[in-house]
Amino acid sequence: VNVPGRKPKTQRRRKDGFLTTGEMARLSKSTLRTVRFYEEQGLLEPISRTVGGHRLFREAELAKLRLMSDLRAAGFGLEEVREIVDLKRGHSTGADAARRAITELGKKIAQMHERARLLSRLAADLEASRRQLDACTRCEDPRFPVNCGQCHVMTSAPLAKALRVLWNTES
Amino acid sequence: VNVPGRKPKTQRRRKDGFLTTGEMARLSKSTLRTVRFYEEQGLLEPISRTVGGHRLFREAELAKLRLMSDLRAAGFGLEEVREIVDLKRGHSTGADAARRAITELGKKIAQMHERARLLSRLAADLEASRRQLDACTRCEDPRFPVNCGQCHVMTSAPLAKALRVLWNTES
DNA sequence: AGCACCTTAACGCTGCGTCAACGTTC
DNA sequence: TGAACGTTGACGCAGCGTTAAGGTGC
Numbered sequence: 001v002n003v004p005g006r007k008p009k010t011q012r013r014r015k016d017g018f019l020t021t022g023e024m025a026r027l028s029k030s031t032l033r034t035v036r037f038y039e040e041q042g043l044l045e046p047i048s049r050t051v052g053g054h055r056l057f058r059e060a061e062l063a064k065l066r067l068m069s070d071l072r073a074a075g076f077g078l079e080e081v082r083e084i085v086d087l088k089r090g091h092s093t094g095a096d097a098a099r100r101a102i103t104e105l106g107k108k109i110a111q112m113h114e115r116a117r118l119l120s121r122l123a124a125d126l127e128a129s130r131r132q133l134d135a136c137t138r139c140e141d142p143r144f145p146v147n148c149g150q151c152h153v154m155t156s157a158p159l160a161k162a163l164r165v166l167w168n169t170e171s
Numbered sequence: 172v173n174v175p176g177r178k179p180k181t182q183r184r185r186k187d188g189f190l191t192t193g194e195m196a197r198l199s200k201s202t203l204r205t206v207r208f209y210e211e212q213g214l215l216e217p218i219s220r221t222v223g224g225h226r227l228f229r230e231a232e233l234a235k236l237r238l239m240s241d242l243r244a245a246g247f248g249l250e251e252v253r254e255i256v257d258l259k260r261g262h263s264t265g266a267d268a269a270r271r272a273i274t275e276l277g278k279k280i281a282q283m284h285e286r287a288r289l290l291s292r293l294a295a296d297l298e299a300s301r302r303q304l305d306a307c308t309r310c311e312d313p314r315f316p317v318n319c320g321q322c323h324v325m326t327s328a329p330l331a332k333a334l335r336v337l338w339n340t341e342s
Numbered sequence: 343a344g345c346a347c348c349t350t351a352a353c354g355c356t357g358c359g360t361c362a363a364c365g366t367t368c
Numbered sequence: 369t370g371a372a373c374g375t376t377g378a379c380g381c382a383g384c385g386t387t388a389a390g391g392t393g394c
Binding site for chain 4: 021050054
């Protein structure tokens with residue numbers, strides 16, 4: 001029996017080794033809703049159900065869910081995720097499948113690099129903005145915020161692009 | 172008069188220097204719908220309208236829209252975007268505003284670095300998967316796809332995590 | 343005059359979040 | 369037995385995409 005008021009330190013695993021919906025959610029940092037939704041969409045499949053109707057998943061499905069969550073977080077839509085996890089399907093030979101998968105993965109990887117470049121460029125610009133804002137922590141001009149555009153901080157040469165938007169305005 | 176069948180090489184700019192909705196969209200790589208939606212949400216504001224009702228924006232609004240588009244592409248929701256572009260507002264002194272902006276920007280930048288790390292880890296794993304799949308382009312095993320899990324390619328030590336999901340399955 | 347461009351209004355879609363009401367597990 | 373956990377609907381929401389029907393700019 002569970003002792004109330006005392007949480008189990010180790011997650012109790014089922015004796016059959018299968019995972020419940022909640023375990024899938026926790027171990028993949030997603031949610032019950034997402035697991036069920038992905039099943040609805042045919043992206044996950046429980047190996048069976050308990051007599052009471054609870055879903056039971058194999059470990060392989062957890063790995064799949066983790067990959068899919070990462071792909072979603074990386075900015076791919078569910079259809080693209082589906083294409084990726086289905087890459088092996090629909091080919092008669094392994095060599096064919098591998099060749100197709102290699103080219104498709106190449107495209108996705110390229111998209112990720114593009115996104116990473118955008119991200120780091122933006123991050124760099126925001127960091128520059130942040131640094132340049134340091135001068136403003138000593139601002140004593142009572143005409144704030146309307147006159148920031150005339151202030152020497154905002155007019156001295158290479159102003160970060162974001163800062164122009166964030167600070168160099170009348171309002 | 173415009174000569175039909177011949178597109179203008181240089182974008183015609185209005186004599187007053189203002190930008191139409193379409194120009195805003197094109198120059199920010201977004202869409203008409205997005206510009207209008209952002210106006211509805213109070214994120215953009217046309218300086219005026221033509222007598223016929225067409226919106227006219229200043230260049231500063233274009234810069235703002237570009238920043239907002241980048242922030243959206245970087246994974247921030249519209250509310251977070253709004254917080255960022257409104258950082259200057261609601262403070263009585265410039266020094267106050269700058270200090271708050273510095274700490275808030277710090278948080279956003281940290282989130283971006285986190286996302287970038289996730290992205291590059293996933294990209295690296297997909298690249299490893301892609302490389303390891305090269306061996307499979309020479310696969311001649313007729314038991315594909317059901318027996319990939321027993322193949323030496325999939326059992327030889329450090330298999331990329333994604334590849335385990337993509338290939339190491341029965342179906 | 344004619345064509346590219348713009349307008350509002352309205353509905354559609356994705357990817358879940360969030361109840362409610364109720365059943366299961368151990 | 370009771371606390372934790374799971375089930376199926378059903379509706380809600382963000383952030384636009386996408387027509388439709390029509391007016392504007394030059």
